[in-house]
Amino acid sequence: MPIRYQPLYTWRGTKIDENDDPTDLDWLGYDGEIIIGRIRMESGGPKNGQWRWSGLGPHVRQRLTPQQGFEAEPRKAIRKVEEYYHMLMRNNGARGSKDDR
Numbered sequence: 095m096p097i098r099y100q101p102l103y104t105w106r107g108t109k110i111d112e113n114d115d116p117t118d119l120d121w122l123g124y125d126g127e128i129i130i131g132r133i134r135m136e137s138g139g140p141k142n143g144q145w146r147w148s149g150l151g152p153h154v155r156q157r158l159t160p161q162q163g164f165e166a167e168p169r170k171a172i173r174k175v176e177e178y179y180h181m182l183m184r185n186n187g188a189r190g191s192k193d194d195r
Contacts, residue, residue, distance in 0.1 A: 099172065102192040103125050104123070104124045107120065108122055121168070121172075133168055145166070147178075148162040149162065158181055
């Protein structure tokens with residue numbers, strides 16, 4: 095059985111405001127205070143049940159594409175965000191705090 099991907103960065107469920115409980119279907123990834131990306135489960139349409147990932151990161155000179163896509167499982171979507179973040183930072187002469195390459 096394959097080993098499940100272990101996220102490198104901190105992931106927190108989103109919420110509308112401080113009075114709400116975080117949801118299990120929408121997450122933001124953080125490298126310290128920097129939001130590195132988001133994953134969320136699609137709840138309708140042709141991608142229903144899949145996890146959309148979107149790569150973010152700090153203000154940098156050059157963005158990379160593709161910066162979003164879909165995966166069948168949340169850990170796979172998290173991995174895509176974290177890989178995108180590392181590539182984005184390297185491409186701009188920097189590194190994420192957990193990038194050991």
